[in-house]
Amino acid sequence: MTLVLDGLTKRFGPITALDGVSFSVERGQVFGFLGANGAGKTTTMRIVLDILRPDGGTVTWNGIPATDVPRRTWGYLPEERGLYPRLEVLEQLVFFASLYAIPRREAAARAREWLARFRIPDYERRRAEELSKGNQQKVQLIAAILHEPEVVIMDEPFVGLDPVNVSLLKEAFEEMRQRGTTLVFSTHQMEMVEELCEAVAIIDRGKLVLGGPIRDVKRASGRQIVRLGVEGNAELPWLGDLEGVTVVRPGRDFVELDVARGHDPQEVLGAAIARGERVTQFLIADPSIEQIFIERVGRAPSEEHHLAEAP
């Protein structure tokens, strides 16, 4: 039971939005889909959902072409949230569910249950336009999962949510995962990926940069991150003399070092002791997804969120 994307290519006029993107998502997995703005995430999702047709390549679910899979297999939370502004919340949810063959009465019951679980039970008679952004987003998510799809595809589900709602959403993720639902979502927020995902795919300018289970991705990067803390001043200028060692994050209490492939992190510890430093922290860890992203894509996923450097 796998979602397989194989060699997806999509062009819009002169622009190649996707260039041979291939990866797979195991059933029941929570899968992170990473890339900067304009990398091709939304286009990929739209192709999986048959909203767009690819110029080349295939999408299959359990070996069946996605175009032949019943639409109720999928639930979709698009990046551009959209509800009928003047329609009441319950009516919208029942309408969306009716497109997936859920009887109206059952859809209404499920919708009320989810509204209660998302702590907005009193909003069923409100028009969508009267709701706050965060609450609209909850309604939108309910619309995507009301028909209990096998795969839920979400484009930036955490954007625009306050911390309380982020944790509600995470709980909902966990619950769906336990039910065996496959979750695919795109995000800029790397801490969410670390926390929630079992596997990832990173795309850049329409091409897959890397993909697979998080542990494998981290191991395959060949990088080792060492956290070193010593008593007193943490500025350790001698670290620059060590071969294959780069300071990635200087700090007061500790520094984070990147130890290149072929070098043993223990050499750093040895060097510190040899110089008479009193070591308070020494930790060998895998690189973070963000570090891997920067290494492979050349910039941070959230780079667009910061001002460009002044000329």
Place this chain on the structure above:
Amino acid sequence: MRPSPADTLRNIGAVARREFVWRGRTRTFRLTTALLVLVGIGLALAPVIIRFIDRGSAGDRIEVFVGDSQPGVDVPLALGLLLNAPIPGLPANGAGASAYRVEVAATIEAGRADVIDGSAAALLAVDRAPAGDLAFTLYSKDGILSRNNLIIQQAVSSIAIQDRLQRAGLSPGDQAALFAPPAFVLEPADPNAATNGPTSGEAYVSSFAIGFALSILLFMAIILYAQWVAFSVAEEKNSRVMEVVLAAATPFQLLSGKVVGVGGLALVQYLIVLVPSAIALVLQDRIAALIFGGPAMVGLPQGLSLALLAVFGVMFVLGFTLYAVLYAGAASLVSRQEDVNQIVAPLTLLSVGGYMVASYAGTGLIPIDSPLVIVLSFIPFFSPYLMLTRLSQGAASPVDALVSILLLVIFIPIALWVAARLYRSGVLLYGQRPTPRTLLRALRGG
């Protein structure tokens, strides 16, 4: 995606239901429906209403001063009869009420004073010219081309002729025989032909009026309701709900559901407006009889048959479907509701073109049997208007109508295919101006 027919029907139904219920519940819909019902009944009863408003007035008063002209005819009496005579081909001025009252003026000055203060519409002064003929002077506030003055001018020429004949020694009885109209009957060459035109003046006037009214109704209904569909598409695009719906339903299902839902509601509104108006139209005479007294006739106006109404219904449904489907496809290409009118303009022009040719053909500006009219009455974009006009004039056979309807039925799925293609690629285009190239690309496969 190859959805099963059951899935397709279900989704079309769900989309149609939402459009129908939601739009039908809006205050705008209820208000316009109520307003249209009032307007429809008002139009149907217009003759009765006008008579009701006019019932207090005794018609225009015309004064006559004969002086010493000694006409051979009783001028006031003859003028009264001539002015109030029915005009051939037009319905008589009902219930015996005279539109004109003719009275004798004591002097020219008194008569002119009455015209000036408005108590009389005109003063006709009769004199005798040296040659012996009667001479007339009309004192009026209106110009030479006013309706009253033209009718009076016609009447006095008739009076002058009667006066000459009288002086020539012809008795009134002989005069009546002289002016009696000959027997004249129009018979169709082939009484069994379906395309025979109306044989009486009244039938001609009413077939013309009915054809004209039906094509206006059809034109307004098609444009108005097709525009509802277009706006509904643009609204979904504008609120970005489109992508959510497209993940669940195919563009074809969404498009068809919209047309069915809006079309259903349009039909309901149309019936809500049409039924009371039609009842008012049929009962017009009875209502008039109730208010003014006199005999009542109940029936459809001459020239309006059930068959014609049925064709009108079919043409409305098919014409609306064709235009609505294409309006929806076109509207999917723009991002804002303000741009909808611009993008559907070429289609609107087609519709206006069909309607114009139909109304020209209906009024006789273009002969109803000209090749242009006949050819256009089979071409889907124009056929709803032109076939209806040809039928109402008796210029098309039932077979013609059937072929025209069949061609429309065949053409609609093609239009639906084109529109669904446009829709699939159009609905995700934001902020881009659709160019002929993007349209072509959309048609080739989105």
